[in-house]
Amino acid sequence: MMDFEQNNKPETVMDNAIPQPILKESVKKKIWPVIGIVLLIAASFGAGWKTGNKGYTFEPKTFKVINQSEMPQTVDYQLLWDAIDTVSSKYIDQPIDQQKVLYGAVSGAIAAIGDPYTEFFEPKDLQSFRTDLQGSFDGIGAEISKKNGQIVVVAPLEGTPAQRAGLMAQDAILEVDGQSTANWTTDEAVDHIRGKRGTQVILTIFREGKTEPFKVTITRDKIEVKSVKVVYKEVNGKNIAVMTISKFGDDTEPLFNSYVNEILNRKVDGLVLDLRNNPGGYLQTAVDLASNWVQEGQVVVTEARSDGDIQKYKANGNTRLSGIKTVILINGGSASAAEILSGALHDHGIAELIGEKSFGKGSVQELVELRDGAAVKVTVAKWITPNGKNLNKDGLNPDVEVKLTEDDFNNNRDPQMDKALEEIMK
Incomplete structure (x- = not known):
């Protein structure tokens, strides 16, 4: 399993965004937030079906679902099996695809929880999800x-068709190729947006500040983006490193470490850490990166679970960048692991935050594999910054707010970066 802080998915989504899950690495079987009722349903599907004269019947079973805040309640899942058996035997267009019925029942049960980050993956969707990082x-x-019930852009990745087409963080995707996204899950949106390179997709977008939705036609391409890059800027005779981290994925830590060596060799005077439009990724990567600034033993982030269990993730103590003045750029596309890193450096007084309020994706998802290659991703915990801020509820507010307008975007201006460079020179 992988513990994500998902933050949802990139189509990757990058069309994996979440914000991308914050993933707590563990392909073994850690815990993505998963809910007991879901597991019970999944298990009973596997064990309770048997062939009958009318297609499928279910041997009655009653399960207890425990609500921590109330007395235990008895839930009779025979209602579910009765409904499925009735439709299977009476529906006019036979035969019914029982596999679809099974997946639909599990998916519906999980969707009823009402958490957009808790979801069921069919085998094909799980494979797609795993490619996201x-x-x-x-x-x-x-x-x-x-x-808020809408499919939204968390982050257009740099150098991709989405960025070239002008998509922006927080754009709401109302339609994909004329189909409404109103009742879609994130995975369904990803399935429709992704496609073979060279083909086109038409998105209907609503953007805050606009009075009417508008259409954007985007030609798909192969998306291959390194998660870390560094450029150097000469500002008033000082050498400033600008490190951009686009996600916390498989290649992030080795790339980061390589660039840190380069930065130290260049003896830079300051570092701008650009986490704008970073949807998140692996939790441990965020903790390891924070340890380049945060002193050993100090808390990077606290994980609070529904059962009251508290786990503190602490810096491992290499602090290679602790002597370099650092500022961090964030915006509405900064989520999950990006918020953890930003919150840790901010709360420990290491870095000032510049830009716009972050996304507010501070929950942990646990990915649990089920039978036949399916899986459940469940929210199991919330993230709290060292100073006690609930990331999932509040997000992060910048110390210095600087808006990036559409006019700025269209004219290749970056007042947020300009302000970061100004602040780092003080």
Whole structure:
């Protein structure tokens, strides 16, 4: 399993965004937030079906679902099996695809929880999800998620068709090729947005500040983006490193470490850490990167679970960048692991935050594999910054707010970066 802080998915989504899950690495079987009721349903599906004269019947079973805040309640899942058996035997267009019925029942049960980050993956969807952090796929290159019931752009990745087409963080995707996204899950949106390179997809976008939705036609391409890059700027005779981290994926830590060596060799005077439009990724990577600034033993982030269990993730103590003045750029596309790193450096007084309020994706998802290659991703915990801020509820507010307008975007201006360079020179 992998513990993500998902943050949802990139189509990767990058069309994996979450914000991308914050993933707590563990392909073994850690815990992505998973809910007991879901596991019970999945297990009973596997064990309770048997062939009958009318297609499928279920041997009655009753399970207890425990609500921590109330007395235990008895839930009779025979209702579910009765409904499925009735439809299977009476529906006019036979035969019914029982596999679809099974997946639909599990998916519906999990969707009823009402958490956009808790979801069921069919085998094909699980495979797609696992490619999200690996950095190579065909699509448009935009991280998407579901927020307030809408499919929204969390982050257009740099150098991708999505960025070239002008998509922006927080754009709401109302339609994909004329189909409404109103009732879609993030995975369904990803399935429709992704496609073979060279093909086109038409998105209907609503953007805050605009009075009407508008359409954007994007030609899909192979998306292969390194998660870390560094450029150097000469500002008033001082050498400033600008490190951009686009996600916390498989290649992030080795690339980061390589660039840190380069930065130290260059003896830079300051570092701008650009986490704008970073949808998140692996939790441990965020902790390890924070340890380049945060002193050994100090808390980077606290994980609070529903059962009251508290786990503190602490810096491992290499602090190679602790002597370099650092500022961090964030915006509405900064989520999950990006918020953990930003919150840790901010709360320990190491870095000032500049830009716009972050996304507010501070929950942990646990990925649990089920039978036949399916899986459940469940929210199991929330992230708290060292100073006690609930990332999932509040997000992060910048110390210095600087807006990036559409006019700035269209004219290649970056007042947020300008302000970061100004602040680092003080």
